Amino acid sequence: MYDFVRGPLLWVAFIVFIGGSILRLAYLAYLAKKKDYTVLTYANFRAGFRSILHWIVPFGATNMRLRPVFTIVSFLFHICLILTPIFLLAHNVVWYQSWRISWWTFPEWLSDVMTVIVILAGIYLLVRRMVCKEVRYVTSASDYVLLAIAVMPFLTGFLAYHQWLAYKAMLTLHILSGEIMLMAIPFTRLDHMLFFWLTRFYMGSEFGAVRHAKDW
Amino acid sequence: MSNLLPQKWDITDIGLEEGIKRLTPDKIRTSIKKVLESEGVARINAYVNTCIHCGLCAVACHVYLSNDCDPRFSPVGKVKNTLWEMIKHDGKVSPEFMKQAAEISYTECTLCKRCSMYCPFGIDMAYLISLVRRMCHLCGLVPQYLQDTANSHSVTMNQMWVKQDEWIDTLQWQEEEAQAEIPSLRIPLDKEGADVMYSVIGPEPKFLAQLINYAAIIFNVAGIDWTMPSFDGWDNSDMAMYSGDWEVMGRVKKAHFEAAMKLKVKKIVMGECGHAFRSVYDVGNRWLGWKMHPIPIVHAIQFYAELIRQGRLKIVRKIKEPVTFHDPCNIMRGRGLMDDARYVLQQICEDFREMYPTREHNYCCNAGGGVINCGPPWKKKRVESNKIKAEQMAATGAKIVVTPCHNCHSGIEDIIHYYKLPMKNVFLIELLVECIEIPEELKA
Ligand code: HEM
Numbered sequence A: 001m002y003d004f005v006r007g008p009l010l011w012v013a014f015i016v017f018i019g020g021s022i023l024r025l026a027y028l029a030y031l032a033k034k035k036d037y038t039v040l041t042y043a044n045f046r047a048g049f050r051s052i053l054h055w056i057v058p059f060g061a062t063n064m065r066l067r068p069v070f071t072i073v074s075f076l077f078h079i080c081l082i083l084t085p086i087f088l089l090a091h092n093v094v095w096y097q098s099w100r101i102s103w104w105t106f107p108e109w110l111s112d113v114m115t116v117i118v119i120l121a122g123i124y125l126l127v128r129r130m131v132c133k134e135v136r137y138v139t140s141a142s143d144y145v146l147l148a149i150a151v152m153p154f155l156t157g158f159l160a161y162h163q164w165l166a167y168k169a170m171l172t173l174h175i176l177s178g179e180i181m182l183m184a185i186p187f188t189r190l191d192h193m194l195f196f197w198l199t200r201f202y203m204g205s206e207f208g209a210v211r212h213a214k215d216w
Numbered sequence B: 001m002s003n004l005l006p007q008k009w010d011i012t013d014i015g016l017e018e019g020i021k022r023l024t025p026d027k028i029r030t031s032i033k034k035v036l037e038s039e040g041v042a043r044i045n046a047y048v049n050t051c052i053h054c055g056l057c058a059v060a061c062h063v064y065l066s067n068d069c070d071p072r073f074s075p076v077g078k079v080k081n082t083l084w085e086m087i088k089h090d091g092k093v094s095p096e097f098m099k100q101a102a103e104i105s106y107t108e109c110t111l112c113k114r115c116s117m118y119c120p121f122g123i124d125m126a127y128l129i130s131l132v133r134r135m136c137h138l139c140g141l142v143p144q145y146l147q148d149t150a151n152s153h154s155v156t157m158n159q160m161w162v163k164q165d166e167w168i169d170t171l172q173w174q175e176e177e178a179q180a181e182i183p184s185l186r187i188p189l190d191k192e193g194a195d196v197m198y199s200v201i202g203p204e205p206k207f208l209a210q211l212i213n214y215a216a217i218i219f220n221v222a223g224i225d226w227t228m229p230s231f232d233g234w235d236n237s238d239m240a241m242y243s244g245d246w247e248v249m250g251r252v253k254k255a256h257f258e259a260a261m262k263l264k265v266k267k268i269v270m271g272e273c274g275h276a277f278r279s280v281y282d283v284g285n286r287w288l289g290w291k292m293h294p295i296p297i298v299h300a301i302q303f304y305a306e307l308i309r310q311g312r313l314k315i316v317r318k319i320k321e322p323v324t325f326h327d328p329c330n331i332m333r334g335r336g337l338m339d340d341a342r343y344v345l346q347q348i349c350e351d352f353r354e355m356y357p358t359r360e361h362n363y364c365c366n367a368g369g370g371v372i373n374c375g376p377p378w379k380k381k382r383v384e385s386n387k388i389k390a391e392q393m394a395a396t397g398a399k400i401v402v403t404p405c406h407n408c409h410s411g412i413e414d415i416i417h418y419y420k421l422p423m424k425n426v427f428l429i430e431l432l433v434e435c436i437e438i439p440e441e442l443k444a
């Protein structure tokens, strides 16, 4: 099992993630060109990027300032979620063993802290989803599944690293959940990682260049 | 099939009651599919897949805020109860569901786009809701009063069934009214090659004709070479845009642009209206294939600001009472006239007070987007669904609220009455004509 997960499935996961992402983006570009040319007509780089900038900087938008706790949690969640796996020492060792490539790594204690942050932030998001009326109203099972997909690699990675439970099994589970997450990105609402840039860019273009108003 | 929501208001609308009787499963499905799979497919695809169901857009919506934060009125809640269900059931929804979708899309969302500024992804909920309206229109399920305005547009090219002789009569009458101030004043009709064509919305000659004489005074005092068309195309409004009848919208916009072309004017100046501006600046022009309006178009607020800046209007009096300002979405979020409006207000008011939140972030009037045009059956719901606006206005302590948009104006008027606010509601031009100098030579 471990060998399969560590070998062929890893390949599959990366191919599905990258190939799927390209396909999704290409299909959307095709649809826009064919059916909704407006969207392309009004693209404006200055206005589009200005809007993106406001929305990727913490507290850069009004709505972020209205709810500071959520903003901090959400940014910590995303920053740790994206950076930890890239700069984790153990991952880097694997990259080096397989491909002879390597880059910077975080010290292990930092990765550990960031992993815990993802898990805690995940719990916050879960509780918020169950408690806040306006979120619960639009929540379906899939939203919990997506949250689980995002948090599982961190939970299992944490347990494996500290070797509290059966190490080998936990490691296998960790790799598997990471692969599931990668493969889920292009084909679930986790694709917001890809589409965020496009939808925000478009709305930024409309507001900034046509409407002459801010959208943050 | 999906469950229906509990009724919060007991409302009957003949347009919907009769419309639902004519629905067949096939008609519903083809209407939905036309929009889902063709007209709106690209953005539906991106928006519905990207929305992470985070609920962050809720706080943006005055309908949600005014209904005790009931999540069914949040932007994403309204999309859930319409589009999501339609997608989930592949267009196989019941007539009752469609009626509910019509009610949600026509009367619970003003397409004000405030929520796009609060959603981290910039998802255009107003666009999605307008697609739901489009489906309802294709099904023949439109609130009666709104449909009537669309019918009027289609038949007469104006919103209020105004006949040509009535239109010309009204202009003559307003010319006479204005002559009380400026005896030599004329409202020049069909003057070819004038600099400016002035256009207004259909309800102006019908209910608010004095605004035309105020505009005539401004044009005369500022010494503008202007004209108004006596023929179809004088009305710049467009309710078909909101009913989802985009074909008629296109015809109406074309007539408007063509009137200006026929008169060979340099630009169109339009009166204080928001949705009409949206229709020429954002929606109608696009439907006709123009990236922007094919001829320069200036909104009244921008026009007044220019005239004052250029010294063509001299301000000699100031309003003493405290004044506040309602930012209409279609010219603020839609055109960024925040600063021009404030420039004019600072010039003519001694005590100008901002509402909070303000500028782009101002709460909607809950009348625009065709909501007020759904008529009397919906009035109570409309006004109760904007309690937040009443609170926002009351907090300023102002005695006068300036609402430079016709839909906002009527909506704010209703709010003032319903919530008994001690305020007077005016158009900007009403204050402006009081404050400008009318040169002696014109009075003679
Ligand atoms: C650079 C890429 C990304 C951007 C710009 C982005 C942006 C966002 C935004 C704006 C939200 C809305 C709510 C919030 O602010 O938390 C969100 C939610 C979320 N994101 Fe991301 N995201 C990205 C990548 C990812 C990735 C890679 C994952 C996991 C695989 C992920 C998982 C989630 C989850 C699970 C939620 C929902 C939280 C909830 O349940 O309320 N995101 N994201």
Ligand code: SF4
Pocket: B060, B061, B062, B063, B074, B075, B078, B108, B109, B110, B111, B112, B113, B114, B115, B116, B125, B126, B129, B364
């Ligand atoms: S009324 Fe305005 S804020 Fe509310 S959902 Fe519609 S567009 Fe969004």
Ligand code: SF4
Pocket: B050, B051, B052, B053, B054, B055, B056, B057, B058, B075, B076, B118, B119, B120, B121, B122, B123
């Ligand atoms: S804020 Fe945006 S992503 Fe979140 S629920 Fe509303 S529309 Fe969806």
